[in-house]
Amino acid sequence: MTTNAHDARPLLLGTRRSKLAVAQATWAADRVTAATGRAVRLVPLSTEGDESDAPIERFGSTGVFVTALRKALLAGEVDFVVHSCKDLPTAPEAALRLAAVPAREDPRDALAGPAGLPGSLDALPPGAAVGTGSPRRAAQILARAPHVAVVPLRGNVDSRLARTATGELDAVVLAMAGLSRLGRLGEVAAPLRPDIVLPAPGQGALAIECRADDPATASVLATADDPPTRLAVTAERAFLAGLDAGCTSPVGALATPANARGLRLDGLVAAPDGSTVLRSAATATVETRAEATALGERLARALLADGGAALLTTPAGTAAADPRTRPDRPARASQPLGRG
Numbered sequence: 216m217t218t219n220a221h222d223a224r225p226l227l228l229g230t231r232r233s234k235l236a237v238a239q240a241t242w243a244a245d246r247v248t249a250a251t252g253r254a255v256r257l258v259p260l261s262t263e264g265d266e267s268d269a270p271i272e273r274f275g276s277t278g279v280f281v282t283a284l285r286k287a288l289l290a291g292e293v294d295f296v297v298h299s300c301k302d303l304p305t306a307p308e309a310a311l312r313l314a315a316v317p318a319r320e321d322p323r324d325a326l327a328g329p330a331g332l333p334g335s336l337d338a339l340p341p342g343a344a345v346g347t348g349s350p351r352r353a354a355q356i357l358a359r360a361p362h363v364a365v366v367p368l369r370g371n372v373d374s375r376l377a378r379t380a381t382g383e384l385d386a387v388v389l390a391m392a393g394l395s396r397l398g399r400l401g402e403v404a405a406p407l408r409p410d411i412v413l414p415a416p417g418q419g420a421l422a423i424e425c426r427a428d429d430p431a432t433a434s435v436l437a438t439a440d441d442p443p444t445r446l447a448v449t450a451e452r453a454f455l456a457g458l459d460a461g462c463t464s465p466v467g468a469l470a471t472p473a474n475a476r477g478l479r480l481d482g483l484v485a486a487p488d489g490s491t492v493l494r495s496a497a498t499a500t501v502e503t504r505a506e507a508t509a510l511g512e513r514l515a516r517a518l519l520a521d522g523g524a525a526l527l528t529t530p531a532g533t534a535a536a537d538p539r540t541r542p543d544r545p546a547r548a549s550q551p552l553g554r555g
């Protein structure tokens with residue numbers, strides 16, 4: 216007996232309750248239904264992080280959200296879950312399957328805030344207060360625009376934008392993808408060029424996971440996969456894994472198409488105070504995930520050899536042994552923060 220997709224029971228998609236999580240889950244559900252006709256029902260899950268008023272960073276980065284969704288998935292409460300790729304730990308989980316990485320949104324970061332905000336970091340007035348909770352963003356902002364003040368910032372996208380509306384902050388730096396999914400692109404002064412602020416590995420892409428022992432669901436979800444995005448994200452995450460950096464280290468990576476079947480991977484490791492920013496790039500023909508992984512690992516080895524290893528093992532703000540550091544610059548964002 217055959218089962219028509221329209222007759223099958225709806226797939227259950229577990230989601231956190233935050234606006235961004237629901238927007239991402241709804242988008243992913245629509246992709247799956249459009250491609251297969253299979254209905255998808257959202258199941259809002261309560262996670263420790265969502266129920267607490269404490270800042271996300273107190274739970275040890277964003278892993279707590281991923282973990283809570285995975286728990287519900289492994290318990291059979293839902294059939295699949297959706298994460299932001301950049302929040303996903305690099306350690307493989309044998310019981311889980313990364314069933315799809317859908318087409319990516321704009322991977323760039325953005326300078327956002329009230330109308331009239333200048334369209335670049337350079338054009339911000341001296342002493343301008345720029346909010347970010349991400350050591351990767353803080354380091355690159357300080358390296359490019361030492362005349363601004365980076366202010367630590369926590370909370371969701373809406374509450375971060377609200378702090379520029381009150382005038383408490385002049386600007387915030389957030390992911391274009393999140394702003395787009397929340398309909399807040401109107402508050403973007405300008406996207407930040409990746410040669411100025413390199414995004415987080417996986418930024419702008421979603422990760423759709425199901426149980427490894429559920430091939431039927433996996434084959435439905437596979438229709439949402441975008442192979443070029445999957446290859447790019449695979450290279451970026453292999454770079455991150457190859458650095459063996461903690462999730463609060465300032466690390467950036469972005470893979471972009473180069474030639475017909477090639478991928479260019481840009482990678483970055485920085486000192487939290489922006490005094491050192493190490494960048495490198497590598498290009499390769501990439502048609503398989505193994506080739507994407509090899510590209511990421513190769514770039515990680517190159518950056519580790521080129522001073523990255525010292526940078527990643529040196530406590531924040533004390534990388535003075537490296538000739539490229541500028542120890543005369545004060546650390547203005549040295550507290551541990553989540554990967555943003």
Ligand SMILES: NCc1[nH]cc(CCC(=O)O)c1CC(=O)O
Binds near residue numbers: 300388392418420
């Ligand atoms: N750090 C939290 C987080 N996780 C994913 C996004 C945005 C969506 C994405 O990057 O895919 C955000 C907000 C932000 O960084 O501005």
